[in-house]
Amino acid sequence: MVTVRIIPCLDVKDGSVVKGVHFENLVGAGDPVQQASFYSREKADELVFLDISATIEGRKTMLDVVRKVAEVVFIPLTVGGGINSIDDIEKLLKAGADKISINTAAVKNPSLIEAGAKKFGSQCIVVAIDGKRVASRKWEVYIESGKTPTGLDVVDWAKKTERLGAGEILLTSIDMDGTQKGYDIEMTRTVSENVNIPVIASGGAGTLEHLCEVVKEGNASAVLIASLLHFRKYSVTEIKSFLMKRGVEVRL
Amino acid sequence: MTGIINYGAGNIYSVITAFKKCGEEVFIINNPSDFSKADRLVLPGVGAFGDGIRSLDESGLKIALSGSVKSGKPFLGICLGLQLLFDHSEEGDCEGLKLIKGNVIKFSFPFSESMKVPHMGWNQVQVKYNGKELFLNIPDKTWFYFAHSYFAAPEKSNTIAAITCYGHEFASVVKMNNIVGVQFHPEKSGDYGLCFIKNFLEGKWLQ
Numbered sequence: 001m002v003t004v005r006i007i008p009c010l011d012v013k014d015g016s017v018v019k020g021v022h023f024e025n026l027v028g029a030g031d032p033v034q035q036a037s038f039y040s041r042e043k044a045d046e047l048v049f050l051d052i053s054a055t056i057e058g059r060k061t062m063l064d065v066v067r068k069v070a071e072v073v074f075i076p077l078t079v080g081g082g083i084n085s086i087d088d089i090e091k092l093l094k095a096g097a098d099k100i101s102i103n104t105a106a107v108k109n110p111s112l113i114e115a116g117a118k119k120f121g122s123q124c125i126v127v128a129i130d131g132k133r134v135a136s137r138k139w140e141v142y143i144e145s146g147k148t149p150t151g152l153d154v155v156d157w158a159k160k161t162e163r164l165g166a167g168e169i170l171l172t173s174i175d176m177d178g179t180q181k182g183y184d185i186e187m188t189r190t191v192s193e194n195v196n197i198p199v200i201a202s203g204g205a206g207t208l209e210h211l212c213e214v215v216k217e218g219n220a221s222a223v224l225i226a227s228l229l230h231f232r233k234y235s236v237t238e239i240k241s242f243l244m245k246r247g248v249e250v251r252l
Numbered sequence: 253m254t255g256i257i258n259y260g261a262g263n264i265y266s267v268i269t270a271f272k273k274c275g276e277e278v279f280i281i282n283n284p285s286d287f288s289k290a291d292r293l294v295l296p297g298v299g300a301f302g303d304g305i306r307s308l309d310e311s312g313l314k315i316a317l318s319g320s321v322k323s324g325k326p327f328l329g330i331c332l333g334l335q336l337l338f339d340h341s342e343e344g345d346c347e348g349l350k351l352i353k354g355n356v357i358k359f360s361f362p363f364s365e366s367m368k369v370p371h372m373g374w375n376q377v378q379v380k381y382n383g384k385e386l387f388l389n390i391p392d393k394t395w396f397y398f399a400h401s402y403f404a405a406p407e408k409s410n411t412i413a414a415i416t417c418y419g420h421e422f423a424s425v426v427k428m429n430n431i432v433g434v435q436f437h438p439e440k441s442g443d444y445g446l447c448f449i450k451n452f453l454e455g456k457w458l459q
Contacts, residue, residue: 001375001417001418002371002372002373002374002375002398002418003373003374003375003395004373005373005374040442043442045373045374045397070265070266070269071269071273074266074270074273074439074440074441074442074443074445074446075397075440075441075442076397076399076437076440093263093265094263094265095265096263096265096266096269097263098263098266098440118300119299120263120298120299121298121299121300122370122401123298123370123372123399123400124263124298167370167372167399168372196368196369197368197369197370198368198370198372198373219366221368221372221373222373251374251395
């Protein structure tokens with residue numbers, strides 16, 4: 001059986017990791033290559049780099065980051081943040097990314113999903129959806145880093161992205177993100193039940209139990225983890241050992 | 253020197269870096285005349301079967317590739333590169349390179365919550381007798397990285413070098429004479445993936 005994937009997420013700004021492993025001795029703390037190698041050795045299943053640079057110059061350095069990381073780390077790399085066109089996607093793939101993640105651009109221009117999937121294959125198009133609960137069992141899609149409501153229903157939008165050729169959905173709960181109180185299990189399960197493609201759960205992990213819940217009850221194929229790992233609260237290996245004891249299949 | 257065939261399908265960069273990491277010299281094959289320089293061939297590929305075979309055909313690479321493989325050069329097909337070796341694919345109802353007998357079929361499960369398509373992530377590879385030299389220094393049932401919606405069903409079971417289970421068993425590695433095909437991505441499967449590439453390069457599987 002295919003294992004549940006544990007995916008560390010690293011925020012990169014102007015070529016440096018700003019949210020990543022908090023090394024005690026700070027050596028290489030902001031170096032994407034060091035951080036990526038560290039997680040790869042810990043048996044992370046994939047890595048996500050989120051480019052949070054605000055300038056065009058900052059974005060250009062992301063290509064260098066990807067190139068350097070891809071030379072030393074041989075697990076799948078996903079890059080997200082500021083991708084607007086087929087040209088942006090192509091540049092990142094040529095630099096060594098395996099998948100790209102699009103969020104705002106996908107909502108504003110859904111044909112980007114279709115064109116990307118046709119040109120590069122569905123397996124490399126991840127659509128990131130930021131959802132906020134608006135009523136019982138109802139969630140709305142937000143864009144522009146969770147700031148702008150779109151009027152779109154999360155489940156409807158997820159189904160549409162699948163039809164357009166998305167290979168995976170990266171689903172973040174705006175309500176739970178940063179709270180460490182657990183994932184939005186209901187949203188994750190509802191989306192997962194309504195699409196046939198894998199759903200990566202994100203936002204809210206504070207304990208190992210939360211991860212187990214979102215896999216077993218939320219039917220997530222993978223979990224994206226940021227602060228839980230970066231503050232060294234747990235290592236990837238510890239997370240996987242815990243999940244395995246709970247009967248979840250992982251790669252160790 | 254390994255020639256990596258560029259037919260516009262997906263990302264060959266990862267394959268190039270992985271082979272270099274294994275100490276191999278690599279170059280990109282863009283034209284039919286490039287094949288003669290290669291000691292070994294790699295056909296990478298992600299994306300659609302139909303686009304892949306059309307692109308190989310239109311660039312003139314298809315005939316040169318078939319000729320080169322039939323002449324006995326060691327060949328590795330990765331993911332779509334494995335699927336293209338077969339007679340026919342359900343994806344776009346297209347004919348393949350017909351180097352190995354069999355068809356490529358879509359994963360199809362009842363719309364249940366647990367079986368997602370594409371089959372994406374790390375899954376175990378169980379090595380058959382025919383594949384043991386390709387998996388030297390790799391424990392049986394090691395996890396490799398997969399990302400695909402279709403799988404190959406070889407006509408002859410002795411061409412199957414390893415199997416993987418996703419809903420049902422399928423051939424995750426095929427081997428026939430000088431031809432190897434892998435459904436997983438060795439270039440994205442960590443240290444054991446690199447080990448697989450080294451085994452391919454060393455060529456003990458050829459004897």
